[in-house]
Amino acid sequence: MVYHLHVGMEWRGWQIDRFGGMRWLSGRFSDLAMKLKARILIIDASEHDAKVAADALREVGAEVEVAEDGEEGLEMALKEPFDAVITEYRLPGVGGLQVIAALHVRKPRLPVVLTTGMRDGDVAIRAIKGGAYDFLPKPLDVEELRSVVDEAVSAARQMAKPVEIGKVKQESDSLIGKSRAMARVYRELAKMASTPVTVLIRGDTGTGKELIARALYQHGHRAHKPFIAVNCAAIPEHLLESELFGHEKGAFTGAVSTRIGRFEQAHHATLFLDEIGDMDMTLQAKLLRVLQERRIQRVGGREDIPVDVRFIAATHRNLEEMIRKGEFREDLYYRLNVATITLPPLRERTGDVPLLVDYFLARYAEDFGQDKASIATQAVEYLERQPWPGNVRQLQNILRKALLKKRGYTIMEDDLRELLAESSAPVFQGGGESFAEVTRKVLQQAMDGEIQGAYAEMQRLMEQELLGAAIELSHGNKAKAARWLGLSRLTLREKLQQYGIDRTKD
Numbered sequence: 001m002v003y004h005l006h007v008g009m010e011w012r013g014w015q016i017d018r019f020g021g022m023r024w025l026s027g028r029f030s031d032l033a034m035k036l037k038a039r040i041l042i043i044d045a046s047e048h049d050a051k052v053a054a055d056a057l058r059e060v061g062a063e064v065e066v067a068e069d070g071e072e073g074l075e076m077a078l079k080e081p082f083d084a085v086i087t088e089y090r091l092p093g094v095g096g097l098q099v100i101a102a103l104h105v106r107k108p109r110l111p112v113v114l115t116t117g118m119r120d121g122d123v124a125i126r127a128i129k130g131g132a133y134d135f136l137p138k139p140l141d142v143e144e145l146r147s148v149v150d151e152a153v154s155a156a157r158q159m160a161k162p163v164e165i166g167k168v169k170q171e172s173d174s175l176i177g178k179s180r181a182m183a184r185v186y187r188e189l190a191k192m193a194s195t196p197v198t199v200l201i202r203g204d205t206g207t208g209k210e211l212i213a214r215a216l217y218q219h220g221h222r223a224h225k226p227f228i229a230v231n232c233a234a235i236p237e238h239l240l241e242s243e244l245f246g247h248e249k250g251a252f253t254g255a256v257s258t259r260i261g262r263f264e265q266a267h268h269a270t271l272f273l274d275e276i277g278d279m280d281m282t283l284q285a286k287l288l289r290v291l292q293e294r295r296i297q298r299v300g301g302r303e304d305i306p307v308d309v310r311f312i313a314a315t316h317r318n319l320e321e322m323i324r325k326g327e328f329r330e331d332l333y334y335r336l337n338v339a340t341i342t343l344p345p346l347r348e349r350t351g352d353v354p355l356l357v358d359y360f361l362a363r364y365a366e367d368f369g370q371d372k373a374s375i376a377t378q379a380v381e382y383l384e385r386q387p388w389p390g391n392v393r394q395l396q397n398i399l400r401k402a403l404l405k406k407r408g409y410t411i412m413e414d415d416l417r418e419l420l421a422e423s424s425a426p427v428f429q430g431g432g433e434s435f436a437e438v439t440r441k442v443l444q445q446a447m448d449g450e451i452q453g454a455y456a457e458m459q460r461l462m463e464q465e466l467l468g469a470a471i472e473l474s475h476g477n478k479a480k481a482a483r484w485l486g487l488s489r490l491t492l493r494e495k496l497q498q499y500g501i502d503r504t505k506d
């Protein structure tokens, strides 16, 4: 049974999941809006079922191949490049679980989703323990199928798309930057990748924390096993525990079967806990126990299950400040703070801006089918002088927009000035847009892939607007502004810095 909560256009959210618990599907927009650019293999002996799944995925842009039995499917999956595989449990000859086991060994970075019409919860457990990425009951729910496949495809890309450090290669993502601060990051990265220690990656939004997490994984000793990422901020608090720890049948109303959580799924592999600062205090305590004891109990379970996981965590939050406010556990902080990589904000390494500009322009020119992109020297210098509250992500988005706007003509300083003014205009006031219009605009940006997560973006816009207005009305008097806002002066100063709002005096 699926309940869709439609906010605005295609928001897909709450769902009574196939294990009977509430589940936050992906927190992203419908694949219909997103367009799934992926190559998927469906292994199913039922022509009807294969067609239903294939049509549902083709409709959103995926390229789909179908195999009718396990042997053929396995051969295709091993030979050809796919982003994800969907296999039925019951197949003539080589069964679905065997397909999963074989691919887990030979192509551990290829996510495999098991489908079955059997109501036996044991199949799901065996599949996930055997290395399946996820499990879908039949008859398939089209939206659920698309959502799970979309997640699987992004997981596959996170694992398989190489992250090059300091150099540019086709078909790879690159960490760009020659500044001293980035050189330090690369050194830390090299040192920590080959050790099993838990690494905490810190840095403002858009500074490249996810890239670093992928690089740590790819250059680490568990690169031949899966990389499982959980965004703690994208999953509602009360669902996060079950997502991580799993649950036993009957653990809570509606938990109709046992569910394997991400910790267990990441046994012998790597688990990336993104936005760890957004985890609530109770769960922080439970996470600390996992880090110390390396064993878990499923929600509602008694059995201690050993988990051998390499943890990578990331946050853009100021954990020290959170500890002071009683929002983050100090013991967990000390546990996590042993090995850290801190990414510098872009405004502290403006010397890297020209390199990033070259890199992104070349990439986007290729994506947009343009021969080459050109940008005026003054325009690059202008970019070097900006505060970049959204860091590399913001720079990347501005360049993308500039390229689309100029369609092959040289990008000038004025173009960038205009685009930056648009993107950082005080949307609620000066822009003359209503709250509803802004909301729609932000949702549209998320659908276009310009921003990651409309929720965080709205929060950022509101904060920026509120702080900007307070500073303006107080004529730059931070103490006054802080009082009006009900924030400590320290918090306000940090936030102003984060958003690059100055014009202030203490």
Ligand SMILES: Nc1ncnc2c1ncn2[C@@H]1O[C@H](COP(=O)(O)OP(=O)(O)OP(=O)(O)O)[C@@H](O)[C@H]1O
Residues within 6 Å of the ligand: 173, 174, 175, 176, 177, 203, 204, 205, 206, 207, 208, 209, 210, 211, 212, 315, 316, 392, 393, 396
């Ligand atoms: N040093 C870099 N070189 C090249 N691209 C980068 C670099 N840093 C960030 N990016 C790009 O900027 C975008 C944002 O990076 P990423 O998602 O890793 O940031 P983040 O720190 O995890 O942000 P958030 O805290 O908002 O999740 C991505 O498209 C990433 O590829």
